[in-house]
Amino acid sequence: MEEKETHEDQTVEKKPKKKRKLQEPGVIYLSKIPALMNVKTIKDIFSQYGEIGKVLLQPNEKAPNTKKGRLFTEGWVEFLDKKIAKQVAANLNNTQIGGKKKSRWHEELWNIKYLHRFKWAHLNERLAYEKAVHKQRLRTEIAQVKRVANFHIQNAEKRQKQRAIEERKQRQGKSVGGDKEEGDYEIFQRETEEDTVTRKRKLDSVGETGKTGKRKKDDINKKSFFARTSLIKSIFSGGLNEDD
Template identity: 50%
Template sequence: MYTEGFAGPSEKVVKPLTPEDLARFKAAQERTGVVYISRIPPGMRPTKVRHLMSAYGEVGRVYLQPEDPKRTYLRRKFTSTKKVHFTEGWVEFKDKKVARSVAEMLNAQSIGGKKGSRWRDDVWTMKYLPKFKWSMLTEQIAHEAAVHAARLRMELSQSKREQQEYLRNVELARVLDKRAERKKSKAADGPVERMDGVEKPAKRERADGERPLKKRRKEKQEEAIDESTQKQLNSVLGNIF
């Protein structure tokens, strides 16, 4: 809420470039030159590279490419070196003539410095890049980042598909094992006959000499009747004789 008498937050006003300023900016960009360093000594950081290169001319921007994260992880895990390492770098000089002369003079030469310094015996490996501007480097870095992101997405998608296929195979194996166990248990219980669409256990075959249960009961009842009839007949005959 705005209250009269109090100044609002200060805002930075960006003034558009005049045609003269734009022309001067383009001319300054045309005068710049870029030197490519193919190898950065272990442990050397951008500030050190700028300090060393500034001894030969006015330096603009410096960019060093960090090493691969996997390599950094392995190096920190299995070695005592924990600092960030860089693999390659680009140095922009305000004057391309200075950039060309620096690359020709320092390439394949030792870094030097005070006796006992860390990089005294390391060797520069650099090259001047004609007609190469810093904007091209930023475009290249953005393109490489996009390619890396696309490759990472593809690897993740492939890993997801492999995981889903593995889970499907595990589920299929479980179903097949369960089905095999069911068939094995049915085979152990005996053959099964189907009646009216319903599975029912088949009648068990009788062993030799074995009679059905109902028949055995009927024979016992007949034997009991015969015994009762015989007793009655004996009683009647006893009374007559």
């Protein structure tokens, strides 16, 4: 009998290849931007360590713009691979920027931090929030300035009205008073008890002197009357008295 040999097909199962993880971007934060650095210089420096996505620098609004360029306070750099972003932050933090010795940034130090779980969309939200807060602060400051200006204007108008009233009163007082100079006012003070007693004594003394003077005047008039009547009698009687 023929023996049939059967060969079992040995099939080797191939394991599925692991899918490569998509590179996740990573963002580093620059808390200090050296003077006269711009987006182009930042890209040129960090692109030698890895592929860069986006760069954003925050301009310094308080500092004036120079002829050589704008000044920036802080910045964000996005690497397409977050591993490279972590390495850059760990290796370059607190180190010299370097380059040629003639470069103005040769001895400047980097201040870099890797932002964990930070996406570029978060940065956009933060900037939009800061912009809205800045606008609200400006509106508040403008309203405050307007309130202060209106307060000073109202006070100035009140002073002008009060000055006009005082000048009108002074003109009226000068026309009535005659010789009174502008700005002169009569002030009356309440009498004290001593002043009242003194004034009464003066009035009494003046009254007594007036009475005595009147009596003396009456006596003189009587004497002159009797003298005139006696003279007339003597003329018409021929120098004879009535008793004779």
